[in-house]
Amino acid sequence: MMPNRTEYEDGRIIPLTLSAQVADRLRNWVLLGDLAPGEVLVERVLSEKLGVSRTPMREALQMLGREGLIAITPNRRPRVASPGLSDILELLEVHRLVEAHGARLAAKQISQAALTDLQRLLDEMELSGTRRGELEFFELDMAFHRQIVEASGNATLIETHSHLNARLYRTRFLSTQTISGRPLMQAQHTQILEALRARDADRAQARVEEHLHQLGRNITAIFNESKQGKGTGPQPGKTS
Amino acid sequence: MMPNRTEYEDGRIIPLTLSAQVADRLRNWVLLGDLAPGEVLVERVLSEKLGVSRTPMREALQMLGREGLIAITPNRRPRVASPGLSDILELLEVHRLVEAHGARLAAKQISQAALTDLQRLLDEMELSGTRRGELEFFELDMAFHRQIVEASGNATLIETHSHLNARLYRTRFLSTQTISGRPLMQAQHTQILEALRARDADRAQARVEEHLHQLGRNITAIFNESKQGKGTGPQPGKTS
DNA sequence: TACTGTCATAGTGTATACCAAATCTGCTCA
DNA sequence: TGAGCAGATTTGGTATACACTATGACAGTA
Numbered sequence: 001m002m003p004n005r006t007e008y009e010d011g012r013i014i015p016l017t018l019s020a021q022v023a024d025r026l027r028n029w030v031l032l033g034d035l036a037p038g039e040v041l042v043e044r045v046l047s048e049k050l051g052v053s054r055t056p057m058r059e060a061l062q063m064l065g066r067e068g069l070i071a072i073t074p075n076r077r078p079r080v081a082s083p084g085l086s087d088i089l090e091l092l093e094v095h096r097l098v099e100a101h102g103a104r105l106a107a108k109q110i111s112q113a114a115l116t117d118l119q120r121l122l123d124e125m126e127l128s129g130t131r132r133g134e135l136e137f138f139e140l141d142m143a144f145h146r147q148i149v150e151a152s153g154n155a156t157l158i159e160t161h162s163h164l165n166a167r168l169y170r171t172r173f174l175s176t177q178t179i180s181g182r183p184l185m186q187a188q189h190t191q192i193l194e195a196l197r198a199r200d201a202d203r204a205q206a207r208v209e210e211h212l213h214q215l216g217r218n219i220t221a222i223f224n225e226s227k228q229g230k231g232t233g234p235q236p237g238k239t240s
Numbered sequence: 241m242m243p244n245r246t247e248y249e250d251g252r253i254i255p256l257t258l259s260a261q262v263a264d265r266l267r268n269w270v271l272l273g274d275l276a277p278g279e280v281l282v283e284r285v286l287s288e289k290l291g292v293s294r295t296p297m298r299e300a301l302q303m304l305g306r307e308g309l310i311a312i313t314p315n316r317r318p319r320v321a322s323p324g325l326s327d328i329l330e331l332l333e334v335h336r337l338v339e340a341h342g343a344r345l346a347a348k349q350i351s352q353a354a355l356t357d358l359q360r361l362l363d364e365m366e367l368s369g370t371r372r373g374e375l376e377f378f379e380l381d382m383a384f385h386r387q388i389v390e391a392s393g394n395a396t397l398i399e400t401h402s403h404l405n406a407r408l409y410r411t412r413f414l415s416t417q418t419i420s421g422r423p424l425m426q427a428q429h430t431q432i433l434e435a436l437r438a439r440d441a442d443r444a445q446a447r448v449e450e451h452l453h454q455l456g457r458n459i460t461a462i463f464n465e466s467k468q469g470k471g472t473g474p475q476p477g478k479t480s
Numbered sequence: 481t482a483c484t485g486t487c488a489t490a491g492t493g494t495a496t497a498c499c500a501a502a503t504c505t506g507c508t509c510a
Numbered sequence: 511t512g513a514g515c516a517g518a519t520t521t522g523g524t525a526t527a528c529a530c531t532a533t534g535a536c537a538g539t540a
Contacts, residue, residue, distance in 0.1 A: 053495045075502045094396045156334045
């Protein structure tokens with residue numbers, strides 16, 4: 001996902017603490033589904049598996065808990081979060097609000113280099129959609145959205161967006177699997193980029209909103225399918 | 241602040257973990273200024289002072305770090321955050337976005353009881369403005385804003401708003417001290433409530449935006465004063 | 481004076497061991 | 511089948527130890 005092993009601070013490079021590294025690994029496991037929603041996590045087992053002591057493992061679990069990726073209840077074993085559809089739609093609404101605003105800000109000041117980069121991502125997605133694996137398409141998609149918000153230049157907005165996105169990550173990944181929706185998504189991506197190029201803040205905002213509304217519809221469809229299908233929908237168990 | 245000592249979960253009441261209790265106390269110290277911005281925190285000293293071991297203290301510090309109230313860097317002692325004006329304005333922009341959207345949602349579905357409660361808060365603020373202490377006015381103000389967002393019914397929105405607000409807490413408290421601005425603020429509060437009563441989502445959103453823009457101006461003024469005044473502006477030291 | 485390098489001290493990050501209290505699991509019995 | 515119980519697990523918290531990093535004071539140098 002993110003090749004996070006170091007961290008900046010006034011130019012010096014400081015290695016991440018062990019807790020943070022463990023959190024990174026766990027996060028990837030959750031996001032990619034190696035740890036299934038609802039699955040129970042046992043501190044000692046995990047810490048042995050990763051060869052670290054309980055202390056950094058506890059801290060890592062706390063981190064993911066605060067990010068909403070796992071549900072932590074006092075005295076109980078943590079579980080991988082498995083939000084219901086309504087939780088996800090609530091999340092998505094705020095996420096949409098934030099990202100759309102990011103696009104609005106970005107339209108006013110995005111650099112030429114960033115625009116070129118976004119175009120490159122779109123091109124690669126075009127190829128990826130037909131030829132390559134789904135994970136790659138997904139990651140390009142994520143990068144596209146992230147870069148737009150980063151172009152807003154508002155650190156708080158970027159951080160908030162990234163937190164919300166982390167919680168939606170798994171769901172969005174599943175959504176990407178449904179290849180049928182891709183052409184529409186791609187067309188919308190193009191429209192967003194056009195609006196940014198035109199420095200049209202209103203349009204950029206509207207296009208992003210539209211796009212994420214569409215995402216909401218896709219997710220709803222997937223959720224309902226898996227629910228009636230073989231009952232393998234997300235388990236109960238709250239999202240902390 | 242919040243009388244948090246217990247927590248719900250399917251009806252049973254479970255006491256907060258020690259870490260959470262410690263975090264609550266530290267948070268209050270930071271928000272009320274008992275721990276000054278930029279001040280250095282030492283794990284061992286704090287844990288002794290509160291009579292707990294390092295483990296829960298570390299967890300509490302991590303929590304506040306995530307909330308943006310203290311800045312944590314590996315191997316270094318945590319510091320109470322002391323954001324610069326630009327940081328605060330960025331925060332406020334996102335905060336405004338979230339709260340305004342909350343008001344929009346709230347307008348559509350706020351209960352009669354909640355409206356009555358908001359009116360009560362306004363009335364008390366009116367009294368408080370002339371007769372009582374400033375801390376009380378401030379807390380009523382905070383409660384007013386919080387309740388509006390809570391009326392939105394979107395848990396993610398509420399949570400995000402509360403996080404952002406926590407980071408702005410200290411600054412907003414200082415802003416409240418400037419009594420000269422109160423009549424305007426109060427008038428705006430009334431307008432917001434009127435819009436909610438009228439179930440006018442657009443107007444509610446607009447009024448909240450206006451109000452928080454005004455807050456931004458107040459904060460900017462205060463910040464500049466204190467900076468040129470006696471140089472007692474916020475210290476350097478980043479916000480994590 | 482201003483700068484640079486050294487060094488002791490202080491403080492965090494991590495490992496370990498241990499205990500109390502809560503939870504979980506499987507069994508028994510109705 | 512389901513309620514209730516007891517023992518095994520597991521977490522929350524304490525205490526301690528130690529390696530490694532950062533910090534600040536000091537001495538030496540230009």
